[in-house]
Amino acid sequence: MTPVAESRIRVRYAETDQMGVVYYANYLVWMEVGRGDLCRACGFEYRDMEREDGILLAVAEANCRYISAARFDDEVTVRTAIGAAHRRAVTFTYQMYAGGRRLAEGYTKHLILNRNFERAQLPQKYWPMFGLG
Amino acid sequence: MTPVAESRIRVRYAETDQMGVVYYANYLVWMEVGRGDLCRACGFEYRDMEREDGILLAVAEANCRYISAARFDDEVTVRTAIGAAHRRAVTFTYQMYAGGRRLAEGYTKHLILNRNFERAQLPQKYWPMFGLG
Amino acid sequence: MTPVAESRIRVRYAETDQMGVVYYANYLVWMEVGRGDLCRACGFEYRDMEREDGILLAVAEANCRYISAARFDDEVTVRTAIGAAHRRAVTFTYQMYAGGRRLAEGYTKHLILNRNFERAQLPQKYWPMFGLG
Amino acid sequence: MTPVAESRIRVRYAETDQMGVVYYANYLVWMEVGRGDLCRACGFEYRDMEREDGILLAVAEANCRYISAARFDDEVTVRTAIGAAHRRAVTFTYQMYAGGRRLAEGYTKHLILNRNFERAQLPQKYWPMFGLG
Numbered sequence: 001m002t003p004v005a006e007s008r009i010r011v012r013y014a015e016t017d018q019m020g021v022v023y024y025a026n027y028l029v030w031m032e033v034g035r036g037d038l039c040r041a042c043g044f045e046y047r048d049m050e051r052e053d054g055i056l057l058a059v060a061e062a063n064c065r066y067i068s069a070a071r072f073d074d075e076v077t078v079r080t081a082i083g084a085a086h087r088r089a090v091t092f093t094y095q096m097y098a099g100g101r102r103l104a105e106g107y108t109k110h111l112i113l114n115r116n117f118e119r120a121q122l123p124q125k126y127w128p129m130f131g132l133g
Numbered sequence: 134m135t136p137v138a139e140s141r142i143r144v145r146y147a148e149t150d151q152m153g154v155v156y157y158a159n160y161l162v163w164m165e166v167g168r169g170d171l172c173r174a175c176g177f178e179y180r181d182m183e184r185e186d187g188i189l190l191a192v193a194e195a196n197c198r199y200i201s202a203a204r205f206d207d208e209v210t211v212r213t214a215i216g217a218a219h220r221r222a223v224t225f226t227y228q229m230y231a232g233g234r235r236l237a238e239g240y241t242k243h244l245i246l247n248r249n250f251e252r253a254q255l256p257q258k259y260w261p262m263f264g265l266g
Numbered sequence: 267m268t269p270v271a272e273s274r275i276r277v278r279y280a281e282t283d284q285m286g287v288v289y290y291a292n293y294l295v296w297m298e299v300g301r302g303d304l305c306r307a308c309g310f311e312y313r314d315m316e317r318e319d320g321i322l323l324a325v326a327e328a329n330c331r332y333i334s335a336a337r338f339d340d341e342v343t344v345r346t347a348i349g350a351a352h353r354r355a356v357t358f359t360y361q362m363y364a365g366g367r368r369l370a371e372g373y374t375k376h377l378i379l380n381r382n383f384e385r386a387q388l389p390q391k392y393w394p395m396f397g398l399g
Numbered sequence: 400m401t402p403v404a405e406s407r408i409r410v411r412y413a414e415t416d417q418m419g420v421v422y423y424a425n426y427l428v429w430m431e432v433g434r435g436d437l438c439r440a441c442g443f444e445y446r447d448m449e450r451e452d453g454i455l456l457a458v459a460e461a462n463c464r465y466i467s468a469a470r471f472d473d474e475v476t477v478r479t480a481i482g483a484a485h486r487r488a489v490t491f492t493y494q495m496y497a498g499g500r501r502l503a504e505g506y507t508k509h510l511i512l513n514r515n516f517e518r519a520q521l522p523q524k525y526w527p528m529f530g531l532g
Contacts, residue, residue: 017412028157032280033276151282290427325465332461
């Protein structure tokens with residue numbers, strides 16, 4: 001059973017552009033909100049992982065496919081799941097909706113780094129949370 | 134001969150995050166700066182295309198692979214080119230550097246839309262600029 | 267009795283900078299979230315005011331005093347109130363907290379504009395909501 | 400003779416909002432670009448001040464008055480000067496133009512902090528740059 005988190009985000013005026021819709025880079029910000037909520041659903045805070053264990057999830061790749069436009073004041077749902085998890089890398093997947101309408105979907109691939117930005121292993125206590133044996 | 138544009142961007146404090154490096158969504162903003170400069174290199178202003186011809190290049194997909202981190206005050210070069218162009222869709226590719234160091238590379242795919250957000254054709258006057266016959 | 271709205275905002279990673287705290291311009295984004303919630307508390311949606319009545323609240327001045335730093339994942343409360351309201355201009359005031367700690371306070375002054383960016387009057391139906399006779 | 404810096408900034412699509420003009424919080428980002436350029440005009444890099452001397456210029460207050468709207472692709476000039484300087488606090492002032500048109504003006508007040516976010520003195524080597532005796 002893989003953990004899934006649903007985040008609710010109300011579109012901010014700041015996130016729109018002169019096309020009248022949400023500027024495309026902001027979907028990556030929403031993905032980050034989704035990752036934080038998925039960590040919480042897995043039983044830990046991303047903040048503590050970074051602060052206490054000195055572990056960073058550095059983004060190695062981000063991808064987003066835009067299906068229909070989000071607009072100011074829309075209530076967006078970000079559905080975040082773990083696509084693949086290894087001891088040294090994790091992939092998250094995202095599906096975004098507003099009302100019944102699909103907005104976008106995408107993924108981010110992350111490398112586990114230590115405070116010196118060197119490749120590292122996910123500490124063992126996090127393994128069960130990411131479905132690792 | 135395909136047009137290429139080189140944009141220079143100095144990293145802003147606002148673009149960093151608490152990891153001490155540039156937040157990942159901002160690379161997509163830099164891609165947009167690169168697209169604008171590529172339009173200029175092709176002999177037109179993106180602003181005029183949108184304002185006078187009512188043509189939007191709506192993003193359908195964005196992809197970025199992060200290779201090494203950009204930091205505050207770095208002078209970033211974005212090298213933008215046209216990856217593929219059709220009358221109804223265009224792909225741009227990007228390579229980003231700081232000093233001799235590769236930062237990231239990626240692409241964006243765009244659909245040609247009219248002011249009503251409907252699929253449209255690129256007006257004929259732009260065809261030569263995008264290498265279309 | 268003047269209307270007051272309380273907004274809850276969880277600090278996003280994107281909102282931090284390399285100092286490890288929230289970048290100062292983002293407090294103005296939170297003020298905008300507060301204004302939207304105050305409109306709702308007053309019984310209307312800012313979105314509808316703009317879309318249906320063609321009325322814009324253009325910012326004429328913004329001020330923020332920073333008292334203590336907000337950090338990633340903090341739950342911020344923005345307390346928004348109307349400082350002064352006239353038929354052609356409105357001032358909002360803001361107080362921001364996290365836990366019991368005061369983060370910042372400020373105000374924004376807005377002019378009522380029509381779709382052509384000309385000075386206009388607030389439509390009469392909004393007067394009671396802003397305490398205007 | 401007080402130092403003044405002029406920064407040139409081309410408005411990014413990302414900086415606009417659905418009103419078709421630049422979102423108001425982004426002027427504070429441009430102020431930060433101006434501060435960086437003023438430091439360079441004074442003979443040092445803000446980055447080095449933070450990194451080598453462990454000195455932060457934490458924002459205590461920001462103010463912006465908006466006079467006319469900036470739009471996508473406008474070339475904005477930010478004219479930054481030192482409004483007042485003490486050993487423990489500095490105020491910067493800003494005037495922004497596009498073409499001959501005044502866009503905005505404002506100021507930011509900063510406290511000198513050390514790496515532990517405690518009040519500190521500006522190191523003596525910076526005094527001449529800020530006109531301090």
